[in-house]
Amino acid sequence: MRFLKYLGYALATLVVAAAIAYLLRSDPIGPIAGKALSGPVASASLDASSCDGHMLTAIESRPDDPHSVTTLCFVMHDHIYVPAANGSEKAWPQYVLDDSRVRLKVGEQIFLAHAQRDTTTPRETVIAAISEKYAQMAERASDAPDDVWLFKLTPR
DSSP, X not given: OHHHHHHHHHHHHHHHHHHHHHHHOOSOBTTBOBSSOOXXXXXXXXXXXXXXXXXXXXXXXXXXXXXXXXXXXXXXXXXXXEEEETGGGOHHHXXXXXXXXXXXXXXXXXXEEEEEEEOOSOHHHHHHHHHHHXXXXXXXXXXOOSXXXXXXXXXX
């Protein structure tokens, strides 16, 4: 019986610690959205080489009440792009449409950028560009969701 009492205390402590960590988070953790990204702002401008060597990045939208998520980044036509699978169902793409100012965290550096939704690039071109960096995407191209929103990033 005493064991169950201590187990209950331990679980309650764990739940409280997790809640505090969630409330105080900055960067996103996997699929869990974050707030303002932490880290130094890069002295260099965002350019096509900025996301080289990094499989995942984080993008922060809504500057007045920061919201950040984990995403991919890839280069197409000498610009960095970030996708939003099921973009019409997610909050951050809507935030970007309302205010194009974003911050992109690549590695430990944060780049200031503007994000513009790209609705004109053909799907095949996007899949080819993503597949250059993410080989597994080429294999799953036929399974790609139809509701992928694509954002082109430019320095600000």
